[in-house]
Amino acid sequence: xxxxxxxxxIVNVTYAHTxxxxxxxxxxxxxxxxRVFAKRDAQHLLVKAPxxxxxxxxxxxxxxxxxxxxDRKKVIVAVPERSIGASxxxxxxxxxxxxxxWEVKPEHNLCDAGSSQGKVGAFxxxxxxxxxxxxxxxxxxxxxxxxxxPEAFNGTVLAIDEFHHVSADTEANRLGALLRDVMNGSDVHxxxxxxxxxxxxxxxxxxxxxxxxxxxxxxxxxxQLNGYEYLHSLGIGHHFYQGRYTDAITEVFDLDxxxxxxxxxxxxxxxxxxxxxxxxxxxxxxxxxxxxxxDTGIMEVRRNDNGEILRVADLVxxxxxxxxxxxxxxxxxxxxxxxxxxxxxxxxxxxxxxxDWPFAEHALTVGYRASLTEVIxxxxxxxxxSPGKDHAQFTNLIAEPDAPQSExxxxxxxxxxxxTASLLMEQVLAQNxxxxxxxxxxxxxxxxxxxxxxxxxxPSTDRVKQIVETxxxxxxxxxxxxxTFAKAAIGSVDPxxxxxxxxxxxxxxxxxxxxxxxxxxLRQQVVVDSVIKNGEVxxxxxxxxxxxxxxxxxxxxxxxxLIDSVNPFQRAFEVISxxxxxxxxxxxxxxxxxxxxxxxxxEALALWPKIQQWAKVNGRRPSVRSDEPTEKRYAEVVxxxxxxxxxxxxxxxxxDMADES
Numbered sequence: 153x154x155x156x157x158x159x160x161x162i163v164n165v166t167y168a169h170t171x172x173x174x175x176x177x178x179x180x181x182x183x184x185x186x187r188v189f190a191k192r193d194a195q196h197l198l199v200k201a202p203x204x205x206x207x208x209x210x211x212x213x214x215x216x217x218x219x220x221x222x223d224r225k226k227v228i229v230a231v232p233e234r235s236i237g238a239s240x241x242x243x244x245x246x247x248x249x250x251x252x253x254w255e256v257k258p259e260h261n262l263c264d265a266g267s268s269q270g271k272v273g274a275f276x277x278x279x280x281x282x283x284x285x286x287x288x289x290x291x292x293x294x295x296x297x298x299x300x301x302p303e304a305f306n307g308t309v310l311a312i313d314e315f316h317h318v319s320a321d322t323e324a325n326r327l328g329a330l331l332r333d334v335m336n337g338s339d340v341h342x343x344x345x346x347x348x349x350x351x352x353x354x355x356x357x358x359x360x361x362x363x364x365x366x367x368x369x370x371x372x373x374x375x376q377l378n379g380y381e382y383l384h385s386l387g388i389g390h391h392f393y394q395g396r397y398t399d400a401i402t403e404v405f406d407l408d409x410x411x412x413x414x415x416x417x418x419x420x421x422x423x424x425x426x427x428x429x430x431x432x433x434x435x436x437x438x439x440x441x442x443x444x445x446x447d448t449g450i451m452e453v454r455r456n457d458n459g460e461i462l463r464v465a466d467l468v469x470x471x472x473x474x475x476x477x478x479x480x481x482x483x484x485x486x487x488x489x490x491x492x493x494x495x496x497x498x499x500x501x502x503x504x505x506x507x508d509w510p511f512a513e514h515a516l517t518v519g520y521r522a523s524l525t526e527v528i529x530x531x532x533x534x535x536x537x538s539p540g541k542d543h544a545q546f547t548n549l550i551a552e553p554d555a556p557q558s559e560x561x562x563x564x565x566x567x568x569x570x571x572t573a574s575l576l577m578e579q580v581l582a583q584n585x586x587x588x589x590x591x592x593x594x595x596x597x598x599x600x601x602x603x604x605x606x607x608x609x610x611p612s613t614d615r616v617k618q619i620v621e622t623x624x625x626x627x628x629x630x631x632x633x634x635x636t637f638a639k640a641a642i643g644s645v646d647p648x649x650x651x652x653x654x655x656x657x658x659x660x661x662x663x664x665x666x667x668x669x670x671x672x673x674l675r676q677q678v679v680v681d682s683v684i685k686n687g688e689v690x691x692x693x694x695x696x697x698x699x700x701x702x703x704x705x706x707x708x709x710x711x712x713x714l715i716d717s718v719n720p721f722q723r724a725f726e727v728i729s730x731x732x733x734x735x736x737x738x739x740x741x742x743x744x745x746x747x748x749x750x751x752x753x754x755e756a757l758a759l760w761p762k763i764q765q766w767a768k769v770n771g772r773r774p775s776v777r778s779d780e781p782t783e784k785r786y787a788e789v790v791x792x793x794x795x796x797x798x799x800x801x802x803x804x805x806x807x808d809m810a811d812e813s
Contacts (some may be wrong), residue, residue: 163389390530
């Protein structure tokens, strides 16, 4: 067996469990639902809120208000999978103080068995009939769109759950194009809901002009988790292995924790290509199967270590569709309410978004996940509040690169991207701060949650304020998914190059409507927010100190130039260096060097004054053979400038010779 060098968690966030996000008001609404209901008059609502925050019930409140008070006649709810439709089944809201109940007649629940295309007739009949509410899948909605003119949706409320399944790419995503046609061709009201607005393929969910038509309501992860009653902390860690993951999984599989274990996709490098055999290995690592319930498919497995019985659900084996449907039904109806109903769930593509197992404590995922959405959805399975659950854990088991492999570059990139995804999650899960400009004559006490920074440019327009308030994490996701930035994030590029050239370039590409002053305001917001959230804050007496680049700085003395001197995501490389052996670290370093960011004229001009200063201080030119990344980069820039000068001189000589002849 290959021993794994276990690192500490990359992310370990502690919360106050105030109870604020789960307590309800006189109408039965949680904090997030109150925020959404306050915006109920908007024609198009975009709700971004974490898993388990109550988005489905928030939709019920808004939709009923639109039916009773805003002259809407129909509500259509579309979900990505049939199993998620249960979240929108009939609910007695009046018992908790609301003015009406949510009622879905059985014939209008189109998430039962049968093909999506075959249910289009029932969808059309609903539009022509007297009843008010229908629930269907995204696929049924898409097929219905194709049969109907946009004006057929006049008078309706269209609610789309897990909205990140829509895409601005109209060629690849028909639902996105059809939705746009209906928005433009009818008076439809839309409520779009998502627990994760990131797309792994970097394609935006909506175009900028379409998104501007939506009223955003954001409830962040920190507000949600800090307001729980029971869950106190969340950890995110990566563990690296060589060989087969089935030999290494026992190192990170804690049988005392309620666990969802996602095995790798069969097309990934981590897969053995035999998913059934992999499940067998995992079960054997737990113990011996004593019995299997014929009605639910739940296995009782006697543990090898202490003889206790664990109840295990297998959602990987899809050879018997009825058996898997029975297991899913048991998990949704019994295990979701009974803590002893199941202990381990083994899955491949299932048990992610919309799957509700409140008792789950550990999400153990094998293999790199390219989609940030998928990572967030998996983490969301364990961040539900539940009695007896104090800590939730996400562990990603990833293959180490091996020198003889032909796929070293791919393996290294996967490691880096998995870790930068976790660093993004750290940003998402941390407390939000408001940043203000610190003025020389400002002697007023700073309110809680506010940090004042010398030289900081506050948002000056409503557009930049809106991006900061509702889109900052999505912008960070775009930055971290950028290939050029991924190489810079691990420290191979000067921090100021990262902060002042690469990040603004990505901002301009994502928001082409912003002018240069707005780009700079947004750039400062991204960098400051990232550095502060990555930093460690210590309180000494009545002063607060922030750790940046291995030194503590008095928060009252922070200025924008100091923050720009820090690479906000350099911890990616620090995490790897502490988590793998020296030989593997060398392989990673070599692969990074081989794919180093090319020098651009923009970077060279930005770094030249710093290179001159470096040479003056050190009494020599920087060396390309240096082990120190900054010096090495400076040397590469000098070589680049020399080549450019030689090219210009050669071109000038050619011009002169042509003139003479």
